[in-house]
Amino acid sequence: xxxxxxxxxxxxxxxxxxxxxxxxxxxxxxxxxxxxxxxxxxxxxxxxxxxxxxxxxxxxxxxxxxxxxxxxxxxxxxxxxxxxxxxxxxxxxxxxxxxxxxxxxxxxxxxxxxxxxxxxxxxxxxxxxxxxxxxxxxxxxxxxxxxxxxxxxxxxxxxxxxxxxxxxxxxxxxxxxxxxxxxxxxxxxxxxxxxxxxxxxxxxxxxxxxxxxxxxxxxxxxxxxxxxxxxxxxxxxxxxxxxxx
Amino acid sequence: xxxxxxxxxxxxxxxxxxxxxxxxxxxxxxxxxxxxxxxxxxxxxxxxxxxxxxxxxxxxxxxxxxxxxxxxxxxxxxxxxxxxxxxxxxxxxxxxxxxxxxxxxxxxxxxxxxxxxxxxxxxxxxxxxxxxxxxxxxxxxxxxxxxxxxxxxxxxxxxxxxxxxxxxxxxxxxxxxxxxxxxxxxxxxxxxxxxxxxxxxxxxxxxxxxxxxxxxxxxxxxxxxxxxxxxxxxxxxxxxxxxxx
DNA sequence: ATCCTTCTTTGATCCAGATCAATAATGTCA
DNA sequence: TGACATTATTGATCTGGATCAAAGAAGGAT
Numbered sequence: 001x002x003x004x005x006x007x008x009x010x011x012x013x014x015x016x017x018x019x020x021x022x023x024x025x026x027x028x029x030x031x032x033x034x035x036x037x038x039x040x041x042x043x044x045x046x047x048x049x050x051x052x053x054x055x056x057x058x059x060x061x062x063x064x065x066x067x068x069x070x071x072x073x074x075x076x077x078x079x080x081x082x083x084x085x086x087x088x089x090x091x092x093x094x095x096x097x098x099x100x101x102x103x104x105x106x107x108x109x110x111x112x113x114x115x116x117x118x119x120x121x122x123x124x125x126x127x128x129x130x131x132x133x134x135x136x137x138x139x140x141x142x143x144x145x146x147x148x149x150x151x152x153x154x155x156x157x158x159x160x161x162x163x164x165x166x167x168x169x170x171x172x173x174x175x176x177x178x179x180x181x182x183x184x185x186x187x188x189x190x191x192x193x194x195x196x197x198x199x200x201x202x203x204x205x206x207x208x209x210x211x212x213x214x215x216x217x218x219x220x221x222x223x224x225x226x227x228x229x230x231x232x233x234x235x236x237x238x239x240x241x242x243x244x245x
Numbered sequence: 246x247x248x249x250x251x252x253x254x255x256x257x258x259x260x261x262x263x264x265x266x267x268x269x270x271x272x273x274x275x276x277x278x279x280x281x282x283x284x285x286x287x288x289x290x291x292x293x294x295x296x297x298x299x300x301x302x303x304x305x306x307x308x309x310x311x312x313x314x315x316x317x318x319x320x321x322x323x324x325x326x327x328x329x330x331x332x333x334x335x336x337x338x339x340x341x342x343x344x345x346x347x348x349x350x351x352x353x354x355x356x357x358x359x360x361x362x363x364x365x366x367x368x369x370x371x372x373x374x375x376x377x378x379x380x381x382x383x384x385x386x387x388x389x390x391x392x393x394x395x396x397x398x399x400x401x402x403x404x405x406x407x408x409x410x411x412x413x414x415x416x417x418x419x420x421x422x423x424x425x426x427x428x429x430x431x432x433x434x435x436x437x438x439x440x441x442x443x444x445x446x447x448x449x450x451x452x453x454x455x456x457x458x459x460x461x462x463x464x465x466x467x468x469x470x471x472x473x474x475x476x477x478x479x480x481x482x483x484x485x486x487x488x489x490x
Numbered sequence: 491a492t493c494c495t496t497c498t499t500t501g502a503t504c505c506a507g508a509t510c511a512a513t514a515a516t517g518t519c520a
Numbered sequence: 521t522g523a524c525a526t527t528a529t530t531g532a533t534c535t536g537g538a539t540c541a542a543a544g545a546a547g548g549a550t
Binding site: 077085098101102103108126134137138141142143144145147148149152154155156158159160199200201240 | 344346
């Protein structure tokens, strides 16, 4: 019943974009070979973050954007009142830090939820970089545009869905993103805690726990602590599209 | 008590970015004179939208991004179940349509809430355009980044704030955006309905109405149908920053 | 004008999910 | 190995905001 842990453990270090298994998901997606080779020269690879270590914090100067290479990175914003809102969980191949371009300062916090490696795309001289790698410009526009689309979806989830639909949406989104990365869409480990899932979805962790239990009782999923097995994908999909779907 | 209506009526048609009063808020913000002149040659001005007319609809092909010149444009997303979530209200100088770059298709709907004029920045050959106007590239990165920051704030509002804090946040945000545009920050007309405010904030229109009444009873604002007068800005600010603020 | 539709306000009631509480399971470190 | 902190589950109760309802106010069409 328990899925093998290594299916989502990507801690292997890749040396170049060309050889990286993420190339079709990450920044180089759709770029020509020449462009990717030029990109490789710009990108910096840092030593991995340990669980709990920060990639950046609110107030930090903006030095570049980041691509997750392995692991999982949580990004959250702080309200004036000190409350945290998790903005997203970033999987390998996903880009974070884009929201700091305008102010040259990070407003959010990015922290590793497990050992995570990443690449840095220095942004100090972006105009220069995009001149050297013209395809990078369009690529960045597309990545930022996709991020906006994702956030629009999240606004809809937070604004219009009930707790059950939120949790179902969350599970489906995670499942799809794992599938894109070549992992099982039905069997995975939730690295984040119930508390963090609830925070992200605008519900309490008790509610998340209860809905997981309810889904299990109804044969939609099976849950053992952090391991989730989706048993009835169609039922989940029906839940997210609301009553009329 | 009732503010003059024309303070937010910008229906005058401007002919060029150089002469446009919005230049410091809009796409040309911070760009050099030469760049702005080149930009002017690319930008297209269309005849105004009447109230209820659509700038684009979900499924429409992506032809370019839009800058609001006057009026107010509402952007909303549709869920599978047919529910609408308003993503934003766009004021003069603000840019919309950026989320359609990646898929070359609009997923959202943009409709004028009053007579509104706009400019189109054709995006078919963006690489070409940014070669002609290099400053435009950085400008677009910044604008998209700011949009991401705004949406992050909205996620926090939807996910963590109660109804009172949501409405207070909404009023302050509108107030700030009017001030930036040279209008009164204390006296303005809400073009959108209570229904639309509620939809945007993830509460019902009855709740919006009740909270407006409560704020009026407490001397924080005065409301007459669509006209709002902020009487105690500090009280509003205190409300949005939560208990500990 | 008059009708009709839409928007807004306000009251009464209800309920989904929050909060409070207790226990169990798991992980961590000495 | 045991002591302690953290995380997860489940139950009981409470409440903010939803829902249901009604009536007034404003705007639009003819």
